[in-house]
Amino acid sequence: MxxxxxxxxxxxxxxxxxxxxxxxxxxxxxxxxxxxxxxxxxxxxxxxxxxxxxxxxxxxxxxxxxxxxxxxxxxxxxxxxxxxxxxxxxxxxxxxxxxxxxxxxxxxxxxxxxxxxxxxxxxxxxxxxxxxxxxxxxxxxxxxxxxxxxxxxxxxxxxxxxxxxxxxxxxxxxxxxxxLAADHDRWVALVSHIPHLVAAAMGARLELAQADALALAGQGLRDVTRIAAGDTGLWTQILAANAAHAASLLPAIAEDLSAMAVALAGIAEGDEESLKRLTGLLERGGAGVARIPGKQGGPPAAYTVVQVVIGDQPGELARVFQAAGEAGINIEDVRIEHSPGLPAGVLELSVGPQAAAGLTAALAAGGWPVRR
Amino acid sequence: MxxxxxxxxxxxxxxxxxxxxxxxxxxxxxxxxxxxxxxxxxxxxxxxxxxxxxxxxxxxxxxxxxxxxxxxxxxxxxxxxxxxxxxxxxxxxxxxxxxxxxxxxxxxxxxxxxxxxxxxxxxxxxxxxxxxxxxxxxxxxxxxxxxxxxxxxxxxxxxxxxxxxxxxxxxxxxxxxxxLAADHDRWVALVSHIPHLVAAAMGARLELAQADALALAGQGLRDVTRIAAGDTGLWTQILAANAAHAASLLPAIAEDLSAMAVALAGIAEGDEESLKRLTGLLERGGAGVARIPGKQGGPPAAYTVVQVVIGDQPGELARVFQAAGEAGINIEDVRIEHSPGLPAGVLELSVGPQAAAGLTAALAAGGWPVRR
CATH class of the missing domain: 3.40.50.720 (NAD(P)-binding Rossmann-like Domain)
Structure with missing residues (x-):
């Protein structure tokens, strides 16, 4: 303006x-x-x-x-x-x-x-x-x-x-x-167009696969390949319109996959260094995924989660929070997971990494099953 | 037995x-x-x-x-x-x-x-x-x-x-x-282990990306990379235990990604053949994804979907089905999609491919907005 x-x-x-x-x-x-x-x-x-x-x-x-x-x-x-x-x-x-x-x-x-x-x-x-x-x-x-x-x-x-x-x-x-339009195109190549090509390259491996193999497919494969089922004609147009940016990002992915193949072949021969290289490649992937902002747009959380089993007796939650408070623990976030039909649930308490040990000890001392 | x-x-x-x-x-x-x-x-x-x-x-x-x-x-x-x-x-x-x-x-x-x-x-x-x-x-x-x-x-x-x-x-x-154990390991390499590596290779590209680029991320990127956020130590063990099968499948994916990069570079130069090659690669991806069985384990459907706008007047559905019946159309599946807060919804009628034209004509003649 x-x-x-x-x-x-x-x-x-x-x-x-x-x-x-x-x-x-x-x-x-x-x-x-x-x-x-x-x-x-x-x-x-x-x-x-x-x-x-x-x-x-x-x-x-x-x-x-x-x-x-x-x-x-x-x-x-x-x-x-x-x-x-x-x-x-x-x-x-x-x-x-x-x-x-x-x-x-x-x-x-x-x-x-x-x-x-x-x-x-x-x-x-x-x-x-x-x-x-x-x-x-x-x-x-x-x-x-x-x-x-x-x-x-x-x-x-x-x-x-x-x-x-x-x-x-x-x-x-x-x-x-x-x-800027140029920034936009470079950025969507990374977060939208390249993922589409990666999904398509994975999907292409299923074209000639045995039906018995596909019967074992789970949510992971479905998620990785879902977008490749989109309108091929429309996607050809989108990718063609952003061809230079998209082309520039693909070789690094192909190289990482080739490096993974080499590492796996080394592991199959019993090579310890190859195992470390594979772990390193997986950790880089996890670190990249962790950078995707949450749906609310906030930064990824850096808290440690302590899990504690709680019964459904009245006042149970209050007793857990009282025990945490007496131990001087500042709780940043709370989540309850409850398996259907069970009398107990899991309370997840997010705390700063330095507070996790103290909270775990305080809750264990109070008789709750607890783990980090 | x-x-x-x-x-x-x-x-x-x-x-x-x-x-x-x-x-x-x-x-x-x-x-x-x-x-x-x-x-x-x-x-x-x-x-x-x-x-x-x-x-x-x-x-x-x-x-x-x-x-x-x-x-x-x-x-x-x-x-x-x-x-x-x-x-x-x-x-x-x-x-x-x-x-x-x-x-x-x-x-x-x-x-x-x-x-x-x-x-x-x-x-x-x-x-x-x-x-x-x-x-x-x-x-x-x-x-x-x-x-x-x-x-x-x-x-x-x-x-x-x-x-x-x-x-x-x-x-x-x-x-x-x-x-057989050998079949199992070959099959899970394809439907589980390789998707994990593909997701990790995509995720690794986000490690050094600008935050402004990641802010544009949508559900597609999240789906493609979700499994790469899993427990890296456990996944190293799983992949190491199936290293030979996993290693054998990766080169073809790396080659497809390289071929996509070459095609995109050609498209950026205005080459028509490159455009066809990219479309072909995308279509192979879509064809592979279509082979993944539905959640119920059944084969992918081979029906044509005809969409018709229906109001919420009483008897509207009955009138649509009566019109279809009078045209001699056998309807295989039905689905209703309704946008929140709108007086109209979309009825999706799945029919055999040879029946789609007749159904479309019959419903258009009855005054319904309709499309395939």
């Missing part, structure tokens, strides 16, 4: 959504719930009619929104389609501002510049939300709740356009986050 | 569980619920006491189970520990039969043979169940419900031992599946 005098535009009350797939229809549902007037269009008229039937808005008349340009037009389509759709929409004067929701940002911006689009009224955007199901039938008004929504204004982008899109993101329950 | 005359032994009513981690304690909880007497031991006495406190059984007396050998002793510990524990348990005469639950099977069997264990009374086993949390506090009586439980008898294994272990698996709600 370069101007401090202009009042921030309110949440866009008149919205056009072009592209009524999962994301477009979800934006329409969320905005409509807040009272916005929403007009829907899609290159497949049946899809727009379907979304309208769901209550996501009205079909966009050929003459444009009744009463003149909308506050904002959302272009909800794959990256390659954004710039031509923007040029057409600006030509028709559909709205005062425009945004897109495609999962890469440099390519649509570059193409829009090539096509001579007005970049003062266009803000490239990307809500980081999705489902493994696609299409309007999978849309949900709460799809964006608590998710980041990347907003990548250019130097020439108007403040009004930027804050209109930020207001839409906030109204949808998302957190608008401003960033 | 080589003898048709011996009656199958009943579910073991007197059970010893050695190793009260997640799996051992869950077996104890499940058997105890069915009325079995359960005695618990662990190399860490506090862990056994903790499990006993949870209601999983009584601590095993030093003299062994009161009243003589148990029907079955379950050795619930990592692969390397099984054979020594089996030798010690057989030396003490703890039970009439023995099994383990370790996630590889060739190594414990080979070690048990080297140690001179009685292989007539030992059945190598592996319930394919787990959680990302470990230890007795995470145990659940229903952990094995609907899961496969691999049972790998040797030619010298007695029928009594094999059917006792199968009876325990069934009693825990699992499906006992007989297989």
């Amino acid at each position: 370069t101007s401090a005098t202009a009042a921030p535009p309110p949440f866009p009350r008149r919205l056009v959504v072009i592209g009524t797939g999962l994301i477009g229809t979800s934006v329409a549902l969320a905005a409509g719930r807040l009272g916005a007037a929403v007009w829907l269009a899609d290159r497949d008229p049946a899809a727009a009619r379907f979304a309208a039937g769901l209550g996501a808005g009205d079909e966009l008349p050929a003459a444009g929104p009744p009463g003149g340009p909308a506050d904002l037009a959302v272009l909800a389509m794959p990256p390659e389609a954004v710039a031509p759709a923007l040029a057409a929409a600006q030509e028709r004067g559909l709205a005062r501002c425009y945004t897109d929701v495609a999962s890469v940002k440099e390519l649509p911006l570059a193409r829009a510049r090539e096509l001579g689009c007005d970049l003062a009224t266009f803000v490239a955007g990307h809500p980081l939300a999705g489902r493994e199901r696609s299409g309007p039938a999978a849309a949900r008004a709460d799809l964006f709740l608590g998710r980041p929504w990347a907003i990548c204004p250019l130097p020439e982008t108007s403040d009004e356009a930027t804050s209109t899109v930020a207001a839409l993101a906030s109204a949808c329950g998302a957190q608008p986050v401003r960033m | 080589t003898s048709a005359t011996a009656a199958p032994p009943p579910f073991p009513r007197r059970l010893v569980v050695i190793g009260t981690g997640l799996i051992g304690t869950s077996v104890a909880l499940a058997a105890g619920r069915l009325g079995a007497a359960v005695w618990l031991a662990d190399r860490d006495p506090a862990a056994a006491r903790f499990a006993a406190g949870l209601g999983a059984g009584d601590e095993l007396p030093a003299a062994g189970p009161p009243g003589g050998p148990a029907d079955l002793a379950v050795l619930a510990m990592p692969p390397e520990a099984v054979a020594p524990a089996l030798a010690a348990a057989q030396e003490r005469g703890l039970a009439r039969c023995y099994t383990d639950v370790a996630s590889v099977k060739e190594l414990p069997l080979a070690r048990a043979r080297e140690l001179g264990c009685d292989l007539a009374t030992f059945v190598a086993g592996h319930p394919l169940a787990g959680r990302e949390r470990s230890g007795p506090a995470a145990a659940r009586a229903d952990l094995f419900l609907g899961r496969p439980w691999a049972i790998c008898p040797l030619p010298e294994t007695s029928d009594e031992a094999t059917s006792t272990v199968a009876a325990l698996a069934s009693a825990c709600g699992a499906q006992p599946v007989r297989m």
Whole structure:
């Protein structure tokens, strides 16, 4: 924001959504719930009619929104389609501002510049939300709740356009986050596009596997490969639009897997150094995963957890906390796990690492089964 | 089963569980619920006491189970520990039969043979169940419900031992599946051990990533990497015990990732052939994932889904089914998806691929918004 005098535009009350797939229809549902007037269009008229039937808005008349340009037009389509759709929409004067929701940002911006689009009224955007199901039938008004929504204004982008899109993101329950398009593309390559390729490479190993082997599959395999079941055509487009960033990250993963294979072959021969190398590779993986923020966006916890078995007698919890308090222990977090049908549960007490030994001793002295 | 005359032994009513981690304690909880007497031991006495406190059984007396050998002793510990524990348990005469639950099977069997264990009374086993949390506090009586439980008898294994272990698996709600130990190890390398390494290799890329990049992480990255957050020490043991099988599968994945990197680099240069190669790699991934059986163990569905928007007027569903029936359509499966707070929902009708066009036309003619 370069101007401090202009009042921030309110949440866009008149919205056009072009592209009524999962994301477009979800934006329409969320905005409509807040009272916005929403007009829907899609290159497949049946899809727009379907979304309208769901209550996501009205079909966009050929003459444009009744009463003149909308506050904002959302272009909800794959990256390659954004710039031509923007040029057409600006030509028709559909709205005062425009945004897109495609999962890469440099390519649509570059193409829009090539096509001579007005970049003062266009803000490239990307809500980081999705489902493994696609299409309007999978849309949900709460799809964006608590998710980041990347907003990548250019130097020439108007403040009004930027804050209109930020207001839409906030109204949808998302957190608008401003960033450079180049940073966005590098970052989503790491946290979204590369995981997709890794899942696909794992999935490809199942193509010729014996059915008896697949019958042993558990939640782990399903989780690792789930996203590879997504729409292959859409993903080819997404990856192609971010090809250079994605290509740069893959060799390191391939090298780690090759190093794991070498270490395992060494272990099979009884080599102790290979065992250490494998452990080191696994620990780096665990350390990386631990850096993914929790769903609430906070940093990963650094507490030690002490577990104590508690019965369901009245006052049991109070007695545990009293014993902890008398030992001078500051308890940071509490969680109760209860197996169905059992008279006892497990109380998990999170404490600073230096307090864990004292708490364990205090509770053991009080007669509770306890472990760290 | 080589003898048709011996009656199958009943579910073991007197059970010893050695190793009260997640799996051992869950077996104890499940058997105890069915009325079995359960005695618990662990190399860490506090862990056994903790499990006993949870209601999983009584601590095993030093003299062994009161009243003589148990029907079955379950050795619930990592692969390397099984054979020594089996030798010690057989030396003490703890039970009439023995099994383990370790996630590889060739190594414990080979070690048990080297140690001179009685292989007539030992059945190598592996319930394919787990959680990302470990230890007795995470145990659940229903952990094995609907899961496969691999049972790998040797030619010298007695029928009594094999059917006792199968009876325990069934009693825990699992499906006992007989297989050769070598097949088991090859298959779990593919569906369990390799996914772990792939998740770790992806996770390692996050170790030095910018926090701003990680803030964009969604469910996809979390799912792909979740299992890499598991107990690194335990996983080193599991992988080391199945090193040769795991090592043999990794190079193909590393090669696919390298091929993806080459294709992406080609796409960045505008090469059309590279785009086709990337699509092909993604499609192989999707085809492999589609082969993973559903949670109910059935084959993947081969139906076409037709989606239709329905209002919540009384009789709306009946009218849809009447229209389908009049068009002569056989509906195989039905699902309703309803976004919170909306007056309309989506009815998903699964039909044979050849019936989809007719159903779509019939419903469109009836005025419903419909799409395939």
